[in-house]
Amino acid sequence: MRLSVRHSTLYQFEAPMRFVTQSHRLTPAPNASQKVLDWTVSAEGATFGASFTDGAGDRITTMTLQGPVERITVVVEGTVETGRGDGILRGHREIVSPLVYLEGTQATQPTRAILGLRDLALRGAGGPLDRAHRLAAAVGDAIAYTPGATSAQTTAAEALDLGKGVCQDHAHALIAVAIAADLPARYVTGYLFTDDGAEASHAWAELHVADLGWIGFDPANRCCPDERYIRLGSGRDAREAAPIRGISRGGGAEALDVTVVVAQQ
Template identity: 35%
Template sequence: MKLMVNHQTHYSYTAPVASSIQYIKMMPATNAHQQVHYWDISVPGQREMSKDAFHNVWMVSTQRTPYQSMTIMAQGMVELNPLRSEQSMSDSINPNLFLQPTECTLCNEAMKDFAKSHIPIISRQNLMALAQAVLEHVPYISNSTSVHGSAIDAFEARQGVCQDHTHIFIAMCKYLGLPARYVSGYLFAQNTSHLASHAWAEVFIDQAWYCFDVSNQLFVPSAHIYVAIGRDYWDVAPVRGVREKGGVESMHSIVQVLSC
């Protein structure tokens, strides 16, 4: 399946920005799961490419002239491999790296009890049941949380989005001693072309990584484009940056994922 992606992020400011640096992780890589036929990122300023500790492609864009609005656009074509099994990507990164705690993926006592009650024995089937229970406990509600929330925040609020579901599920898996990682990317769904950039979890079990898309209850990455992996959202955030001046920032994004 070939997918066309167009991801636009628009920024505007109440006062001129004197200078800024943007750290951009919006570039999928070719691997056993997907082939990137072409991909481009349009962003003003000087650009430099590198890779982070998780092998994600990382662009640094530096703007040294004043501006009051800016658009970052990523677009390209990716072909998914229909012959892949239900296992997700394999790589050379030590799975134990994804046992490290982060502020966003900690469990409180209620979450620990919740995880233990749904995982009497560790198995992929029981992890699917846990994913379903998480979605029932924390229903998906658009725009209900911010990127600064943690797994504990969303679990206690009992509402969230894909980022929250992924953080909660990762937190519980880590508590159970299972390496679990955060994946950012895109999801193609039939009969709709406007989807936000997506997030899901992968868990290392039976010597392989498996997909757990809690928000959509999908456990095979047959319609998922991988962009970046990390311990939590902050390792894979599409755009992070620092700026000098600019007043108050406003941001909105548009994502299209189309079959072609």
């Protein structure tokens, strides 16, 4: 499948900033299931530093903009050829040990409810792959997809207690129960093509299964990533895996508007 992406992020500042520095995870790294045909990241007036690949195999680029800065629009445009991979991440170069991802964060800390969901899901389970599938299915059952029910600060435990959330909550909850089951797990950001254009910007989790490696699970859609998915970057949670992280110098409030369109060519 050949997918085109246009991803626009507009920042507007109540008072002009003296300068803005951002770290971008906005360029997909190649793997066996995705080949980048063309890709650009731009922002008018900004200076982009040299790109590098971090230990997890993600492409990182820095961007700076000298003030006064009243607004910034970061525009991502590109085309990726994707293929089926049964959710298994093959051909992705990284040097970080999967054991690093057995440590949770504030967003994925286990609670009694999370441990209970783990125990329920794994009752009668077989090997590691079966355990991973059971955990993903249990999270999908426990958290109903409900846009607007949670915020960017909602933790896995809070979403589970609420019983509803969005893809971020599904990913955090799956990471939490997987780590509690001694399966390394991490958060993944990317894009998803759908016929109705919904959920173009998306998140899911990858669990590390012995003898197979990293496997993606999307509890929100009850599937493993396929040719509809473009993988951008990863981290232990949504904050670490964020496509854009930045620092601004100045006072006043900040408004954010994001538009993502993924189309099949």
